[in-house]
Amino acid sequence: MLKLSVLDQSPVSEGSSAAEALRQTVALAKEAERLGYTRFWVAEHHGASGLAGSSPEILAAHVAAVTSSIRVGAGGVLLPHYSPYKVAENFRVLEALHPGRIDLGIGRSAGGGALAVRALREHRREEPDDFARQLDDLAVYTQGMAPGGHRFAGLEASPDADSAPQLWLLGASPGSARLAAERGMGLAYARFIAPHGEAEAMAEYQARYLPSSAAPRPAVLVALFAVCAETAEEAERLALSSDLAAVLLARDHASSPTPSPERAASYPYTPFDRQLIRENREHLLIGSPPEIRERLEAIGSACSCEEIMIATVTHSFEDKLRSYRLIAEACRLQSRSIPQS
Template sequence: MILSVLDQSQICEGRTASQTLAETTRLAQLADELGYHRYWVSEHHASRALAHSSPEVLIAHLAAATSRIRVGSGGIMLPHYSAYKVAENFKLLEALHPGRIDLGLGRAPGGMPLSTRALQEGKFVDIDRYPEQVDDLNAYLYDKLPAGHRFAGLQASPLIPTAPEVWLLGSSLGTAQIAARKGANYAYAQFFGVPGSEDAVHYYKENFKPSERHPEPRALAAVMVICADTEEEASRLATSTDLFFLSLEQGRMLDWFPSVETAESYPYTDYDRERIRAVRQRRIIGTPAQVRARLLNMQDQFGIDEFMVVTLTHDFEARLKSYRLLAEAFGM
């Protein structure tokens, strides 16, 4: 099994964005040392609780601070941007770190409507153009714009012999359909918990059309994991995640990722507790043996060999330990 890391850089209660980014760098270095395959960072806008909004800037920093691990975006919200500019950004990253850069693409806004309007000010955006943007981006990356293209002859610089690895990110069937149709790599955000999305990976693999660069389907699943020495400790650490995502579900983005003490003292209603119980079913929380068993079961369920692990704890040392225990559980 291949294990990777997805980091959203939540700013924990009592800490700053600068401290959080230093922790992100430490975690990337640990993941590099432990043998994790990839380290992806996300794109979110206008959020007090998240420390980064520009994945490509952070990728440059993290790739320079590590030596082996692939570093990439999870993902770039392509409808906001010019495919040409994204291609040039990531070709430059690939030139700086050949063979280590991933370009994960999403079509969600990555923020609330106000930030979306600001990002797209002065331009017409049609979400239905996302598949066309993916085609344009790949053509720029490989210098293969078709003769009849509206920008035929245009090259994305720098001109290099390699290209970043492109993945289409999705939490529902829609992106799985696009990835299958285009013969692209597919990353399924299982931890989002979108109802009815469980068959997305199966659909992708069953309907995959081979492409020039990808003769076979390649899929990974992003899952939420908290691993600790005991089941009780893992469950206690997870209370911060429970409150953070419960608030998000209720339309209230917290200004920070709460501590365990804040989460345990929160006045939950009976409905809140039922929602937390339901959502926890999609998360993997427990001892190394329990986490290993759940991941192996999910490997059979999805039929894939790579999991991108999201671990959210207020205690940063507990977060580092969770990734260490997971690596040890799989003999990395």
């Protein structure tokens, strides 16, 4: 059976606030757990008025504390900005608090504009980025102690715990797939970035996978955007928000709050905007429950993937919740009985 998971970027809606977006992320995590989704990831963005999640470590910690069984993690921590040692310790603390439930997804993107990136890296020495070495170090530190031959041999990441967070690399290319495979990490393919390359990346990952002590078998998922409603027509109406959001992002080169479908419907689009919308629609799954289920199963089959992670962005939080509920029902997820605190 196809597993489904949730990625939430804590999007801010027009007329709302970042604080409300974070509260909605927490509410969504609780509902995703009840509905039977496998894992819940939060994202990292900086200097983005339309996305509230700037600290996935803190947000994931809160989500894990208010849920009980769903896996929780980051999708992902933007490792080039940070020390792998500190990232490992952050997530070892989370794993010690919530054993067997923590995922550490790693991203490589900037996650913000040039000014934000400069501020994030202000402490770093002027040297070329070496993402591959950062991944190697992270794999070492999440398991505990750096071995002999490592430049920090004997250094142990704290706290000492019986289990370690599960490592995932977020990517959208065969190159990212190779990096994950050669280090025995899970691969989360970002279909919302490259909507036609998942099969090639998955094949590369499977062919080159080197089992690690932490992950003896390959682990793959595909992450995508989807909007589901009771009818295809209503789903199309809700997706108008994503159309205008894409146009505004291209115009302003910065994330802005999610517009309402009503504003999107009346926006004076240019021919260039219309073309941009057509291209952006390739990144989206939009439809009724049977249509979404059929497309999810087709994607899973095409890339031999047993798990798909869904990000849904709508102006109304209730529409977002309804979309996840309809997808869960259509895909026959097993709902959970949540203990009362």
